[in-house]
Amino acid sequence: MSVDLEHIKQVMAEADCLFTAQQVEAAMDEMAVSINQQLADSNPIVYSVMNGGLIIAGQLVTRLDFPMEVGYLHATRYRNKLTGGELFWKARAEHSLVDRTVLIIDDILDEGHTLAAIVEYCRDAGAKQVLTAVLLDKVHDRKAYAGMRADFTGLDVEDRYIFGFGLDYKGYWRNANGIFALKGH
Ligand SMILES: O=P(O)(O)OC[C@H]1O[C@H](OP(=O)(O)OP(=O)(O)O)[C@H](O)[C@@H]1O
Numbered sequence: 412m413s414v415d416l417e418h419i420k421q422v423m424a425e426a427d428c429l430f431t432a433q434q435v436e437a438a439m440d441e442m443a444v445s446i447n448q449q450l451a452d453s454n455p456i457v458y459s460v461m462n463g464g465l466i467i468a469g470q471l472v473t474r475l476d477f478p479m480e481v482g483y484l485h486a487t488r489y490r491n492k493l494t495g496g497e498l499f500w501k502a503r504a505e506h507s508l509v510d511r512t513v514l515i516i517d518d519i520l521d522e523g524h525t526l527a528a529i530v531e532y533c534r535d536a537g538a539k540q541v542l543t544a545v546l547l548d549k550v551h552d553r554k555a556y557a558g559m560r561a562d563f564t565g566l567d568v569e570d571r572y573i574f575g576f577g578l579d580y581k582g583y584w585r586n587a588n589g590i591f592a593l594k595g596h
């Protein structure tokens with residue numbers, strides 16, 4: 412698929428910055444304090460949910476100061492589109508999860524179907540405790556179940572189409588250093 416790079420640049424030029432890089436850093440610092448307190452003695456497996464979880468997971472785990480294994484899961488339901496569909500698994504766990512504590516790290520809890528399915532998968536695979544950490548929680552009433560929250564949340568974000576810090580716009584701008592909202596969405 413050919414991409415109009417001028418359009419991609421225009422999207423960034425017109426976007427609203429909702430959180431600066433400094434605000435994201437501060438949110439990750441706070442998340443790390445809580446995770447360090449709660450998981451220090453749990454010998455967890457920490458999974459990044461690819462692709463979006465890559466940036467937050469990479470930066471969050473360097474703030475954690477206890478022993479852990481690190482890996483990734485790959486499940487997607489937006490596939491570079493602006494609305495979500497059915498969850499599509501690309502890579503499941505390589506470790507045995509039996510009797511393990513698992514921490515799932517993702518960029519955003521939007522409707523929550525992705526995280527709910529991953530948590531269910533880890534429980535079915537025998538994990539004794541499954542915790543979730545997201546940089547962003549989008550504020551609306553369309554969650555997979557009422558009141559759904561991650562165990563660790565960095566920032567609440569308004570109900571718009573978001574990109575930056577792992578989140579893409581048509582596959583681009585995951586590298587943007589901050590949280591941005593698409594003009595008009
Ligand atoms: O809470 P939900 O409504 O289920 O949406 C959240 C998921 O959507 C995004 O992934 P996406 O499917 O876009 O794949 P990507 O990470 O490769 O961008 C994001 O990284 C979360 O995993």
Ligand SMILES: Nc1nc2[nH]cnc2c(=O)[nH]1
Pocket residue numbers: 489519521522571572573574578579580
């Ligand atoms: N890029 C991006 N991916 C998402 N996945 C679920 N919600 C969003 C969003 O607002 N932006």
